[in-house]
Amino acid sequence: MKKWSWDTFFDAFPMVVQGLGITAGLTVACFLFALIFGFFWTFMQRIPIKSVSWLIRWIMEFIRSTPPLVQLFFIYYAFPSVPVIGMTLSPFTCAILGLGIHFSTYIGEVYRSGIDGIDEGQWEAAKALNFSTRKKWSTIILPQAIPPTIPMLGNYLIIMFKEIPLASTIGVVGILQLAKNYGAQHFNYLEPLTIVALLFLVLSYPSAILIGKLEKKMNRRFDKKEPSGSKPIPEGKGA
Amino acid sequence: MTEPIVRYQNIQKSFGDVEVLKGIDLDIKPAEKVAVIGPSGSGKTTIIRLLMTLEEPTSGDIIVDGKNLWKMEKNGKMVQANEKHLSSVRSDIGMVFQHFNLFPHMTILENCMTALVNVKKIDKQEAKQRSAEMLEKVGLGEKLEMYPSQLSGGQKQRVAMARALVMRPKVMLFDEVTSALDPELVGEVLEVIRDIAKEGEMAMVLVTHEMDFALDIADKVLFLDNGVIAEQGTPQEVIANPENERLQNFLQRFNN
Structure with a gap:
């Protein structure tokens, strides 16, 4: 068995890092899509027609209960053969749609709680x-x-960031895919995959700290205890 | 005889099985100050919430300045009012709440300005000036850039009044506006209401437990009991010389 080699590490590093743009770009694109589409779920759920809000709840539940990988495969491999609306999409677009829609159902719930x-x-x-x-x-x-x-929302961004490598399964060439390619070429997986793990750590750990700071700032911004009207009990209902 | 600015015609309101208002007929003249008193659960808050369109009457009509509030004419028939109709009638009415309901994410100046700018579409500079003047009038001219959370309860309630007044409603509703305040802060709020009342042009409906205050500023006092107007008249008649036995019992609790 081969030992850890710094030479391999520095050899693989530039190649793997090349995928960082794709990985980060896909994260941002998916997250923006989820942030916007989240509002769609939130407002659809508020439609005061029982059957509509029930249907929306059910669709959201369905999307959340299905693995994102299955959804990605469906959009990439099966969607083109869906009658009428089916079309072939690029892997990058598929990844935005698949992961974006999946996470938008969680983000819709976050908005709703707010x-x-x-x-x-x-x-x-x-x-x-x-x-x-x-x-x-x-x-x-x-x-x-x-x-x-x-x-x-920040927590979901980090969770989503860690799910982004799923996109490599439909051919989006991010850092994971490049590390795999390097490994296949040089029969060395240890260093390139370590690089991938390190890159994820380097990006998500500071983000987590930043979000924690933001949380503190938000709590300070305005006192949530402001008694801006506990719901008055309509007279006759209480007592 | 002047036309009433608000007229309730046989208003009934139920929450589920509970009948809260059992047929209210009431005229409010322009500039008239009406105090509504009564035990809790008698339906007095519901009366003004119906006028503010926060609740919908089960039956009956409310006429505001000649327009039916909850119904509108469509193809010669009276149908349930839509949001556009409600909005056009609602603009004559303002309300101050028991729990202030200030917008916590806005400064007190912004609290006053926001409806002028976003609802009345008034130029921002003018809205700012009008709001600042109104806040000055309620004694908060020094605190324009503060947030509601930095104010005392009495100050918050005065901001809430300025926010409603700056819209220049024809009818102002006060829903137990001193009930959520510490006793030592009640005075400053009543003082402001008294000033507004003296100016005179606006009709006011005050749901209140402050009997001395009602006696002092009201033109008419309603005693509401069990969903009906059990007694009404001048403050002298209703508060100083009550005839109704339940009203006597009710008032007794405030006299000691």
């Missing part, structure tokens, strides 16, 4: 001041609901 945390009194004040639905969401509800969820 919105549920808004006191009933805020909705009533917005109504009393005659805000339109759009303005109510954009100036009153979301600016209060989203900042507290940033740490949770």
Whole structure:
């Protein structure tokens, strides 16, 4: 069995690092997609028609309960043969769709928890001041609901980052794929795969610290204990 | 005889099986100050929440300045009002809440400005000026850049009043606005309401437990009991010389 070689390490390093752009770019693209698409789930769930919100809940549950790898394979291999809407997509696009949709269902839940945390009194004040639905969401509800969820969103970013190598299975050439290629060429997997692990560590650990800092800052920003209206019990209901 | 600015016609409201209001008829004239008193659970908060469109009546009509609040005409028939109709009528009404309901992510100046800018579409500079003047009037001109969490309860409630007043409603609703305050802060809030009342042009409906205050500023007092208006009249008639036995019992609790 071969021993660890620094020569191999430094030989493999430039090659593996080349994939960092793809891996990081895919992470950012998937996350942006999930952030935007998350709102789709959140708002669809709020449609006050029972059958619609039930259907949306069920679809979200289905997506969350299925492995992302299966979803990636489906989009890459099976989607082109789906009648009417089926089309062939590039591996990169497939990865954005697959991982983006998968994580958007989690992010939709995060948004929902943020919105549920808004006191009933805020909705009533917005109504009393005659805000339109759009303005109510954009100036009153979301600016209060989203900042507290940033740490949770950050955690999902890191979790997602670690799932990005799944994309190599459909041919997106990120750092993992390049390390594998190097290994196959030189019959040396130890060093290139160590490099991959190190790169993930170097990127995700500082991100985790940054998110922790952000969380502290968010908590300081405005005192969440502001008694902005515990829901008044309609008279007659209580007592 | 002036036309009423608000008219309740046989308003009923139930929450599930519980009938909270059992047929309310009430006229509020422009600039009239109406105090609503009564034991808790008598439906007094519900009366003003219906007018603010926070609750929908089970039956009956509310007419605001000649327009039916909860119904609108469509193809010659009266149908349930849509959001557009509600919004057009609602702009005449303002409300101050028991728990203030200030927007915690905005400074107090922004709290006052936001509806002027986003709802009334008033120019930002003008909105800022009007809001600052109004905050000055309620005694908070020095604290424009502070956040609600930095204020005392009494100060928060004064911001909430400025926020509602700056919209220049024709009718202002006050929902037990001093109930959530420490006793020593009640005075400053009542003082502001008294000032607003003196200016006169706006109708006011105050749900309150402050009997002396009601006696002092109200033109009309309603005693609500068990979902009906059990007694109404001038403060002198209702509070100083009550005839209704339940009202006498109710008032007794405030006299000692």
